[in-house]
Amino acid sequence: MPGGGAQFHRQYPIVLANSVTEFSGTQGSGGWLYGQYFAFDAGNFSQLPVYNNNLSQWQDNQAFNTPFLDAYGGHPGVDDFKWAVRRWVSPYSGTVDISLLFYDRDGNCGDGAHVRVLLNGSQIWEYLNIPNSLVTQSLSQAITAGDVLDFVIDPKFDAGCDNTQFTALITVPNGLYHF
Ligand SMILES: [Ca+2]
Numbered sequence: 546m547p548g549g550g551a552q553f554h555r556q557y558p559i560v561l562a563n564s565v566t567e568f569s570g571t572q573g574s575g576g577w578l579y580g581q582y583f584a585f586d587a588g589n590f591s592q593l594p595v596y597n598n599n600l601s602q603w604q605d606n607q608a609f610n611t612p613f614l615d616a617y618g619g620h621p622g623v624d625d626f627k628w629a630v631r632r633w634v635s636p637y638s639g640t641v642d643i644s645l646l647f648y649d650r651d652g653n654c655g656d657g658a659h660v661r662v663l664l665n666g667s668q669i670w671e672y673l674n675i676p677n678s679l680v681t682q683s684l685s686q687a688i689t690a691g692d693v694l695d696f697v698i699d700p701k702f703d704a705g706c707d708n709t710q711f712t713a714l715i716t717v718p719n720g721l722y723h724f
């Protein structure tokens with residue numbers, strides 16, 4: 546570019562939320578909450594009670610410490626089939642891209658769980674019977690500040706085999722940066 550005063554403009558996605566890098570041992574940090582509820586019963590979301598530093602996960606006390614959530618995914622309830630729910634409360638109003646990566650971490654054990662996204666308690670996306678290999682999906686969604694997005698792991702059949710990778714990256718697609 547020619548000399549002084551040149552201004553560069555490029556468009557990049559602005560990251561609003563990253564379920565992996567923002568995972569923490571503090572409920573509510575970055576707008577993320579770690580909890581559970583029975584199938585589609587989002588109104589009865591309850592926070593997972595214990596952060597287990599040794600395993601770096603939020604967990605309850607069913608078999609295998611389930612339900613649990615870690616930075617990369619989690620496990621639904623083995624005994625009562627409760628969903629493992631990673632919840633994000635948006636500070637932003639507008640259209641966002643939601644990128645989702647997932648696979649069955651217990652690929653040699655039983656089937657794969659279902660993964661779902663709910664907006665304010667209503668399902669907006671699902672992928673049933675996730676495979677052993679990595680799947681990438683994305684969706685575009687209009688949201689309003691205060692909206693609640695739930696990223697859930699829903700056990701299928703033999704819940705003890707439903708350890709699941711499921712991550713979410715939420716971006717504003719055409720943020721404009723000047724530099
Ligand atoms: Ca499995």
Ligand SMILES: [Ca+2]
Nearest residue numbers: 701702703704
């Ligand atoms: Ca299963």
